[in-house]
Amino acid sequence: MKNTEDERIETSLDMDWVASLEMKVSDTKFRDRNREPTIYRVPDMLKSVDPQAYEPLLVSLGPYHRDKPHLQAMNRLKWKYLKFVLEQNPGMVMKDYVGLVKGLETQARVAYSEEVKMSSNSFVEMMLLDGCFLMLTIMGWTHRMEISEESTWWTHFNALQDIFMLENQLPFFLLETLYQYAFPHGDRFRSLTVELIRMRISSDLKPPSNKKTFHHIIHFCLSCIDPTTNPEKDYLGPGIPWIPSATIFNEAGIHFGRKKRYKSFLDITFHNGKLEIPQLRIEDGINSLLRNLIAYEQCSMNSKFRVTSYMVLMDSLINTAADVELLQQHEIIIGDLGDNQEIATLFNKLGTNVSYTSYNFYLADVVNAMRKHHDTRCNKWRARLNRDYFSNPWAVISLFGALALFVLTVIQTTYAVLSYDRSSN
Known part of the structure; x- marks a missing residue:
C-alpha cells in the first residue's frame, strides 16, 4: 500500500526554526518611525499609467531624483542661488545656515517615505541648496527676479511644473525657516506660495489659516483650493x-x-x-x-x-x-x-x-x-421638447404651423358639425 501525503509529512517540529520565527516577530515593529511620512514615492500602479507625469523635467528637489543625469545641469544654478541668499541678510553667514538646516535634519529625513541613505553632511548640503533654489524660483515668479543669466524665463517656466511633483517636494517647515532668516523683512513665505498657486491654477485663492501646519507645497496647494466649509x-x-x-x-x-x-x-x-x-x-x-x-x-x-x-x-x-x-x-x-x-x-x-x-x-x-x-420624467419631456422643436427657428415655425393647422381643422370640423345640426333641425 502506498503512503498517503499526510503520512509522508514530518510530524515533529523543528524547534530551532520555531524560535527563528518568534525572533522575526519580536523584531517586527508596528511602526518603524514616530511619525508618518509626508513626501511619498508615487505608487507603481499609478506611475505605470503615465510615467512622465511624475518625472522632473529640469530640476531635482530632495533625494528621490538627485542622481538623474538629465537633472545635473541645474546644480550650477543652485550654487548661484545659494550665493544670492548669503548676500541678503548680513547677520547670517554660511555657518549659520548650515547649523540651521542641521538642526532640522532629523525632522526632514523622516518626512520622506523611503530611508534617505546619505551622510549627514551630504543631506544638509542638499536641503540647503534645494531649499534656496525653490525659494528664489518662487520669488522669480512673484517678484520677477532674475538672479543670473541662467535664471531665464524658460528656466522658471519649466521648473514650475517640477515644483508640483510629489516626488520632488521639500519639507515646508524647512522652506519657511530658511526664508524667515534669509528675508527677515520680506513677505511671509506662505504669501509668496499663495501667489505662485494663483499663477499656476488661475483661481481666486484665499490663504489658509496661519495656525495650520503644512507638509510641503502640494499639501499647501490642496488646502488653498479646497472649496468646502463643512x-x-x-x-x-x-x-x-x-x-x-x-x-x-x-x-x-x-x-x-x-x-x-x-x-x-x-x-x-x-x-x-x-x-x-x-x-x-x-x-x-x-x-x-x-x-x-x-x-x-x-x-x-x-x-x-x-x-x-x-x-x-x-x-x-x-x-x-x-x-x-x-x-x-x-x-x-x-x-x-x-x-x-x-x-x-x-x-x-x-x-x-x-x-x-x-x-x-x-x-x-x-x-x-x-x-x-x-x-424626473417631466424634465426629460421638457428637454426633449426643447431639443426637437425649439432648437432652431425652422423647427419653431414648423411647430407653430402644425398647431395653427390643427386649430383651423378643429374650427372647421366644429363649424361643419354645427351647420349639420342646424340643417337637421
Missing part, C-alpha cells in the same frame, strides 16, 4: 452611483454653465437645473499637475480626496468628444492641448488605478441633485 457632509451613500455623461445630462434638461465666481476649479455647484463648473485651461502641465495632486491624496493617511472627487465627476461627464465639445461651448474647458478626443482620453485615464470611495466625496450634494433632476 467636511462632515462629504458622504454620498454606500457607493458612488452611475453618473451620466454631459450629453446625456443635457438631454435630460440639465444645463451647463461656466462659473464666474469661484474659489478654485474644484468649486462646482448645481442649482435650478444648472451645473456650474469653473473654467479649466487644458495646457501643457495640467495632466502632470492633476496626477500629482491625486497621487498625494492616494498616499496620505489624512487625505480629503478633493481632486480625486473632481476627477471622478469630470471623468463621468466626459466620455466622448461630443461631451468635450458641449463643455467647450460653455467655456468650461478651453485650451489647445489637442482635439476633443485627446482631451476626453486625458480625463478618462486620470482615474486609472485610482482608488476612491463615497466617503469624503465633497460633490455628494451636487451629484444627488443632478441625479434627482435627471430621473
